[in-house]
Amino acid sequence: MTTTTPLELAPIELVVLDMAGTTVLDDGVVEEAFHRAAVRTGVAERMPWAEALDYVRVTMGQSKIDVFTHLADGDVVAAERATAAFEGAYAEIVAEQGVTEIPGAADAIQGLKDAGLTVVLTTGFAPVTRDVLIAGLGWQGLVDLALSPVDAGRGRPAPDLVLTALIRTQASSVAAVAVAGDTVSDVESGRRAGAGFVAGVLTGAHDRAALEAAGPDAVLDDVTVLRDTLAARGLLRAVPAS
Secondary structure (H helix, E strand, O other), X not given: OOOOOHHHOOOOOEEEEEOEOOOEOOOOHHHHHHHHHXXXXXXXXXXXXXXHHHHHHHOOOOOHHHHHHXXXXXXXXXXXXXXXXXXXXXXXXXXXXXXOEOXXXXXHHHHHHHOOOEEEEEXXXXXXXXXXXXXXXXXOOOOOEEXXXXXXXXXXXXXXXXXXXXXXXXXXXXXXXXXXXXXXXXXXXXXXXXXXXXXXXXXXXXXXXXXXXOOOOEEEOOHHHHHHHHHHOXXXXXXXXX
């Protein structure tokens, strides 16, 4: 892995955080929503579910339409139906079980903002599901922006979500962006965007070995240690006392 000295690093201005598995507790909800949608739309008949589930797990964090297009053997119409069914199934499960943050996530986000950083949430979910989660957590006033693939062009692992966050928030450069997420796709997206700091977190879909293989700057136990990690690397500007 290529390393740079602290003198070469730009202070972070913008933090781009994934949702499910990084800031929002997943606990198998995404997999269950995939299964319900696949069964309801017939996509589950295209391949053995065990094989499909392996693919869902490997591609966790990516745009749901892209995942379903693969599961439906390239049938875009079927994938669109399945994606809509996924969003409905996910909403059902949230209504049944509620929505819970990764322990300490809200305080971690507030801590990043207290350090003078802008915080943007990104997700592979459609806006309707994304907004239900944010509302359920009461985070409407906590984060500065939330983005779905439809807002950016392409989902992860493409760099579009990170770059759209940069443009929308008017951060000064990609070097001033930090990205954190629980999947290989999150790490790859940050890397492809040229983000100044990219971290994997161990609270979601992928384990340390998978995340490290994607080339992050760090693999963290959870999002609560992100601010201290940035500070330890000299990536935070001093915030004037109020």
